[in-house]
Amino acid sequence: MKKRYLNIVSIIAVVTSVISVTSCREKNGLAPEYMPDMYRSPAIEPYVDYADYGQPDEMSARKPVEGTIPRGFTPYTYENTPEGYELAGQNLKNPIAYSENIEKQGEELYGMFCVHCHGKDGQGMGSIVEREKFPPIPTKFSPSLDLAEGKMFHTITYGKGLMGSHASQLTQEERWKLVHYIRAKFMGVTIESNVVNNEEQPTDEIITEVSVEEHN
Amino acid sequence: MNKITTKGKKTNAVKLVTFCLSFLFFQLNIIAQDSAAVATEGEVEVAASGADLVAEGEKLFKANCAACHSVGTNTVVGPGLQGINDKRTEEWLVKWITNSAELIASGDADAIAIFEEFNKVPMPPQPVDEKQIKSILAYIKNPPVKEDVKAGAEDVVVEEKKSPVTKYMLIGVVLVLIILVFLLNKSRVSIAKLVATQKGEEFNGPVSLVEAFKYTCRNNKGLVAALVIVLFFVTLLKLMDGAFSVGVHQDYMPEQPIKFSHKIHAGDDKIDCNYCHSSARHSKTSGIPSLNVCMNCHKYIDGSHGKTFMYNGEEYSMEEEIKKVYTALDYDPSTQTYGDNPKPVKWIKVHNLPDHVFFSHAQHVSVGKQKCQTCHGPVEEMEVLKQQESLTMGWCINCHRETKVSTENNAYYDEMHSRMTEDFKHQMFEDGKITVDEIGGLECAKCHY
Numbered sequence: 026m027k028k029r030y031l032n033i034v035s036i037i038a039v040v041t042s043v044i045s046v047t048s049c050r051e052k053n054g055l056a057p058e059y060m061p062d063m064y065r066s067p068a069i070e071p072y073v074d075y076a077d078y079g080q081p082d083e084m085s086a087r088k089p090v091e092g093t094i095p096r097g098f099t100p101y102t103y104e105n106t107p108e109g110y111e112l113a114g115q116n117l118k119n120p121i122a123y124s125e126n127i128e129k130q131g132e133e134l135y136g137m138f139c140v141h142c143h144g145k146d147g148q149g150m151g152s153i154v155e156r157e158k159f160p161p162i163p164t165k166f167s168p169s170l171d172l173a174e175g176k177m178f179h180t181i182t183y184g185k186g187l188m189g190s191h192a193s194q195l196t197q198e199e200r201w202k203l204v205h206y207i208r209a210k211f212m213g214v215t216i217e218s219n220v221v222n223n224e225e226q227p228t229d230e231i232i233t234e235v236s237v238e239e240h241n
Numbered sequence: 242m243n244k245i246t247t248k249g250k251k252t253n254a255v256k257l258v259t260f261c262l263s264f265l266f267f268q269l270n271i272i273a274q275d276s277a278a279v280a281t282e283g284e285v286e287v288a289a290s291g292a293d294l295v296a297e298g299e300k301l302f303k304a305n306c307a308a309c310h311s312v313g314t315n316t317v318v319g320p321g322l323q324g325i326n327d328k329r330t331e332e333w334l335v336k337w338i339t340n341s342a343e344l345i346a347s348g349d350a351d352a353i354a355i356f357e358e359f360n361k362v363p364m365p366p367q368p369v370d371e372k373q374i375k376s377i378l379a380y381i382k383n384p385p386v387k388e389d390v391k392a393g394a395e396d397v398v399v400e401e402k403k404s405p406v407t408k409y410m411l412i413g414v415v416l417v418l419i420i421l422v423f424l425l426n427k428s429r430v431s432i433a434k435l436v437a438t439q440k441g442e443e444f445n446g447p448v449s450l451v452e453a454f455k456y457t458c459r460n461n462k463g464l465v466a467a468l469v470i471v472l473f474f475v476t477l478l479k480l481m482d483g484a485f486s487v488g489v490h491q492d493y494m495p496e497q498p499i500k501f502s503h504k505i506h507a508g509d510d511k512i513d514c515n516y517c518h519s520s521a522r523h524s525k526t527s528g529i530p531s532l533n534v535c536m537n538c539h540k541y542i543d544g545s546h547g548k549t550f551m552y553n554g555e556e557y558s559m560e561e562e563i564k565k566v567y568t569a570l571d572y573d574p575s576t577q578t579y580g581d582n583p584k585p586v587k588w589i590k591v592h593n594l595p596d597h598v599f600f601s602h603a604q605h606v607s608v609g610k611q612k613c614q615t616c617h618g619p620v621e622e623m624e625v626l627k628q629q630e631s632l633t634m635g636w637c638i639n640c641h642r643e644t645k646v647s648t649e650n651n652a653y654y655d656e657m658h659s660r661m662t663e664d665f666k667h668q669m670f671e672d673g674k675i676t677v678d679e680i681g682g683l684e685c686a687k688c689h690y
Contacts, residue, residue, distance in 0.1 A: 032469075055490050059488060063595060073590055073593075137513040158542055161308065186308055187308050188537070
């Protein structure tokens, strides 16, 4: 008799413990982890605050050592001043040759990085302007807009007026692709640029401006 | 009779007088109303032309000036324009607005001073004429005060929160039941004893609850067996369930230090995911944006309009939350300068894959052309970001089995595709599509090495 009674008690104990284990979540809403060192490595992973794992002041997102240059990066020498802007407009040329494929890639980038302000048609009425969060963008891309490609690159790099710098989000190559797309689509200009070092031969380049048929 | 007639006469006379008086009043009333009508019409006309001018000015200001100037005193790009009508003459303003460079070149002291003050950043000539400038100036003088509107207040569905009351009620009910069991047992024993003494026997049944429980079990063996079997299987199922949930953080939804709502930014404002998570296209991680990306918009949008928003069922002030960004950057919005004491924002990582699995965002976003929502769910509808999917290996594998590889216009696959079409034609194209597992998406070493 006593044995059976014990059996029943033990079953109840097991059930309650199982229910308590399965229904438990850690205080921050995470599920329980078995052998957490398989999940959380002592080697530093991106975007983890290691203060929670017994390593205080161990921040993974850090600034690179001063003077670090990313691969494939050419330092940009024009200064973030009105003079630098004018100089970039005169001297800086698109190092990427125009092609339809490049324009397509530029279109994709425009949809990611520009469209919510500059709008689908480049007239400065993007989604956040329409919601009256941002004032209408004064620069309206059109064939009559007299804007050198170097100035456009300079503006994406440093920002201008209310527009902030987009250098941390777009690589130099992507910025040039964007310039190609905006010029071809909204300003009706494609530049068959030569792939050359901009620094060496700044002004003597012959630029062939070819206006293309309207892209719709 | 006599009396009555005089009375009647009197009443007639009264009636006549009241009629005359009321007629007079009526006339007077009409005249008064007319003159009043004339007066209000005139006022309305004046007010309308003023309001029209201001409204026109507001439209023009927003289209041409607002990108650099505010109607307050704060600097946006150029100076705030409050009180500009008193500070400068209209003539000067017209010259400046239509061609500031010319005015500076003419040696105007005020023009040169302001040009120097703003680091020689020129104000571009504006495409507005004198009349339009007048209406803009009228608007700057009297900007209409707008009522505060709650952002998205209409489409906020107030979710019912689990109230603690129900929890306490449950505990109360259980307590009452336990007390009831004890009381019933006691009364049962006393009744049984009473019956036994009446019959002249001695009571030898179970007295305590435990004894009663044993007694019942002894007499209902079939029921006990059935219960044990059911409990065994329930336990087994629960154990399996529990084992499967270890390390699976589905529905993990922590509150972030800054109440950033993806619903507002990605959903309502339609900002592309890649704008902020720009490294997803190039890197293993999608990248928590650094605060300079926030400042691309929030340099201008400071929340000073006093609007609020919903986050996790609670209302927050936009201004307070945006201020947290400024504080973290040590940024002073009044002078637009950054201090030298920035502090990192401790965002909480939501989607975390175990360290023993490799996952690259670039591979999935740039090459695989997968939408962010495939793995992260409808982020654009989430106020608080939640881990929508389980992120288990089974979930990965399932997607790799079902997802078709988009080889079109995808240079990454050109070589592979041409080889596959020749060598593995029968194997690959029986179902007419190439899925990820067919190009090695199920190899262990693809993700575990």
